[in-house]
Amino acid sequence: MGGPRFEPVRTVRAYERIVEQVEEAIESGTLCPGQRLPSERDLMGQFSVSRSTVREALRVLQARGLVRSRPGDPHGAEVQPFTPTELRKSMTMLARVDGLSLGELVQFRMVLDSSANLLAARLRTDEQLAEMDTAIAAMRAAVEVGYDEFSTADVAFHDTVAQASGNKLIQICTEVVRSIVLGLIADKIAAAPDRVALMRQSIRHHEEVLAAVRAGDGPLAARLSRRTMYDYYVGYVPTSERPALRALLE
Amino acid sequence: MGGPRFEPVRTVRAYERIVEQVEEAIESGTLCPGQRLPSERDLMGQFSVSRSTVREALRVLQARGLVRSRPGDPHGAEVQPFTPTELRKSMTMLARVDGLSLGELVQFRMVLDSSANLLAARLRTDEQLAEMDTAIAAMRAAVEVGYDEFSTADVAFHDTVAQASGNKLIQICTEVVRSIVLGLIADKIAAAPDRVALMRQSIRHHEEVLAAVRAGDGPLAARLSRRTMYDYYVGYVPTSERPALRALLE
DNA sequence: GATAGTGCACTGGTCCGACCAGTAGGCTGC
DNA sequence: GCAGCCTACTGGTCGGACCAGTGCACTATC
Incomplete structure (x- = not known):
């Protein structure tokens, strides 16, 4: 010592x-x-x-x-320029190995998307509003065409919102989590019998969200976006996990 | 053809x-x-x-x-069992290479923490409430001891909230983003002249948040937690980035 | 018989030299 | 001036070699 x-x-x-x-x-x-x-x-x-x-x-x-x-x-x-590829890879691994449930993923998307909308309502530019208009128009046009086209337009809408939030972390996480969620249930969505009705409902909801963003009402846009995502995905989430999702609906 | x-x-x-x-x-x-x-x-x-x-x-x-x-x-x-080590590594890389600003990181923490509180207010167990009590008591006791001890107790509080949210993704992202933020400004915090005042204020705020969580008032807990984090970190965020943070305060 | 000590077989880390298929850029021939 | 070939170099793969560590079985001791 x-x-x-x-x-x-x-x-x-x-x-x-x-x-x-x-x-x-x-x-x-x-x-x-x-x-x-x-x-x-x-x-x-x-x-x-x-x-x-x-x-x-x-x-x-x-x-x-x-x-x-x-x-x-x-x-x-x-x-190489930095890409979220590795981020996505580790998160995907996490989802599979560590047993992330679909409910948790959707819940996280609700959190990210509503926050993005909250911020976008205050920080969006006119160009971004126009982009969102375009995306919704594309969704409308895609209903009769097919689910893939609809999904692409839907993704474009949410990406624009995330971009308008001005937060790169929100953008990247949105992209990563969405690709995981879609990878998990893309087949189920495409095969859903009420697919067309779901799409039409989703379009109405997106219009409401966009109206709130345009009006600058962040809290409303956030609340509506959570509801939108809940309604769209709840059918694929096990019943036992739904209460946790509803906890985000206030 | x-x-x-x-x-x-x-x-x-x-x-x-x-x-x-x-x-x-x-x-x-x-x-x-x-x-x-x-x-x-x-x-x-x-x-x-x-x-x-x-x-x-x-x-x-x-x-x-x-x-x-x-x-x-x-x-x-x-x-190896899956750990968020890689996730943290890619996110840290992203922060450094892709130029994530402190403002964006703090903003993301506000998003995560408020969502965690929102969920925790409905899903927390009595044990978790007790853990939060313990953490705040430790914060109180640490004010006179030193910043490191205070920070440890603070981290414990937020980790318990994240855990109470029931969402692993929120837990992991919280942990990752926090370690990056603290790594960026740990030295500045320790050297801040109004450090003790900030700590006392932070404790009061944490108590209010916990009261809201205990009462089951999710939206209030979420709002208070955003305010708490804003007040604690705003001094280290460049003036130009502060409006984006305030956009989360409703 | 239990235990402390020793040696060995095997591990991962590193080095070397070699061969192959592919690429880019210079050279040649037109 | 241009098309096409040639070559020097690249990364990908192979096989063999040596070293410092590790765990285990074996051994000598008490």
Whole structure:
């Protein structure tokens, strides 16, 4: 006792050090999207490691969506612009492995969408309002055409709202969670017997939401959007999870 | 025209096929957390590839947080339980690279926290109410001790609320976004001259929120929690971003 | 017989050298 | 000036090798 207290040393793999250095360069802006990394054979010289080690580091960076490499490309791996691809992947994994229920996902969409509407009601531009008009018109036109077209227009509407909220995190999470939800129940929706009636009802609801956004009534838009989403998805959510959804309807 | 329409073939790397197979096994439950993968030398036999390829696949799986390997472990790589570590990593990357502003992050926390309170007001158990009581008491006791202790108690309160919401996605996102926000401004908070006053005010606000949750008044709890977070963080948010935050205060 | 100590078989981490298919850009021939 | 080939290089994969760790069985000891 009283001697110097030594701390356990953590052995750090060589490839991890490489990953760290490259990540740091990207975060700090030294490496920008579009720029190229040196070739693997150059990197093994710069880092003084073997090519296997360089490649393992590149695999990790690629798995994180930071770089992309193509066989035969004489310019080396390309630094990628950030995309929510990895975010979606981890969230999808979470949904499947950790057992996220459809109810939780829909509930989260209600939270995101209503918040987006709340903000959009105050911050939207005229162009965005016009875009929402266009999206609803497309939904109307798509009812007779098919569910895919309707869904595309519906997605466009919600994306515009999310964009109008001015919050990138809301936009990205909206996109990610929606794609998971749609992936889970796309087949059921397409096969629903009351599909057309659901679409028509959804259009009416979207019109009401848009009217509230246009009028600048955020709380109303938020409340209506929650109701819209609830009515549209509740049929696919197990009965036991519905009370939790209704808790968001005030 | 009229002939068979061929689709472009995507060349799939060998290591990607391995990653896919292992991921599929984990998602389907064939491989459960705690189970072990065969050793790399076994895997190269099972997949009929070289060890380098097996290792690159394992690096990707490890980067995604699905497995973990230790040098010398005679049992092979271990399948990991899902943790939001990767989610946090991608979101942190997003925040840094894609330029998420502090305002957006705080705004998102307001959205998450108010929704959690809204749900918690209806779904909370008595045990969770008691936990929140304990957390606030700890906050009170920590004012004189130091900011770290206060922050820990504060985090505990919000975590309990998120848990009481019954939505895992809200819990995880809350945790992730909070750690990013705190990482961005922890030093500023600790150095704020009116730190103690802010803490006392925050405690009062938390008590009001808890009272609303206890009374089952979701909308009130949600509104108060937004106000609480706004008042606590607004001083660190650039003036230009404050109107967007205020848009959430109704 | 229980236990502490030792050795071994095996692990993952790293290195090396090699081959292949694919790409881009320069070069050649027209 | 342009089309087409050639080549030097790329990333993807392979096989073999060595090292430092780890866990377990075996052994010697009490």
